[in-house]
Amino acid sequence: MLKKIIPFFFIGFFMVFFIWRWPFSFTPDRLKKIDLAVDLSLQGIALKQGRDGHITWELMAKKGTYSEETKEFFLDEPKITYYFGQDRKKLNVLAPQGKVNQQKDQAELWPQVTAFYQDLRVKAERVEYRGRSRKIFLQGKVELVKRDMRISAESAVIDLDKETIEATGGVKTVVFRQEAKTEEIMRR
Known part of the structure; x- marks a missing residue:
């Protein structure tokens, strides 16, 4: 039973980690660093x-x-x-x-x-x-x-x-x- 739960645990952990990190990867400060001069x-x-x-x-x-x-x-x-x-x-x-x-x-x-x-x-x-x-x-x-x-x-x-x-x-x-x-x- 534990062997069946461990993969779901890791998948859940990585999903929570990515959802938690996602909003911070494109903050307004980071967007300012991207060169948008060429339209x-x-x-x-x-x-x-x-x-x-x-x-x-x-x-x-x-x-x-x-x-x-x-x-x-x-x-x-x-x-x-x-x-x-x-x-x-x-x-x-x-x-x-x-x-x-x-x-x-x-x-x-x-x-x-x-x-x-x-x-x-x-x-x-x-x-x-x-x-x-x-x-x-x-x-x-x-x-x-x-x-x-x-x-x-x-x-x-x-x-x-x-x-x-x-x-x-x-x-x-x-x-x-x-x-x-x-x-x-x-x-x-």
Whole structure:
């Protein structure tokens, strides 16, 4: 008889132990230690932003996360296409990482950012887009290469509405006269 009761005794003991411990394993203090900053994790992200019936930019990213608290997407391998001018010209900007806040119409990309517009190639360590002013701010080892010219600077600003680029801080310009050198520079 005792041999039949012992297994039930152990089962009952373990059930009481687990029921007794269960409420303490997820106390509010323990829940605070769990990182709940990411509200959504996504694969294959596509976003668009528009103004006055026209798309101002569209974004594609390999993957990312969304934070409800900051209202920002944190992105891996983002590519943003900015549209400007009457004929809807395209400026493509690529980077390993970035973040976008659609409510504020702002984006930041980093490191080793590359942008392309027709035969112009732009490189920078960090790029910030501010939609209200329609300006793109480039920072850190900025390099602009077009046909037979290379411009390097500490920073630059692309004004999409005025269709201008202004380089500042230690600006250096090199002009090449030979076609072979131009091809070599464009490959870099």
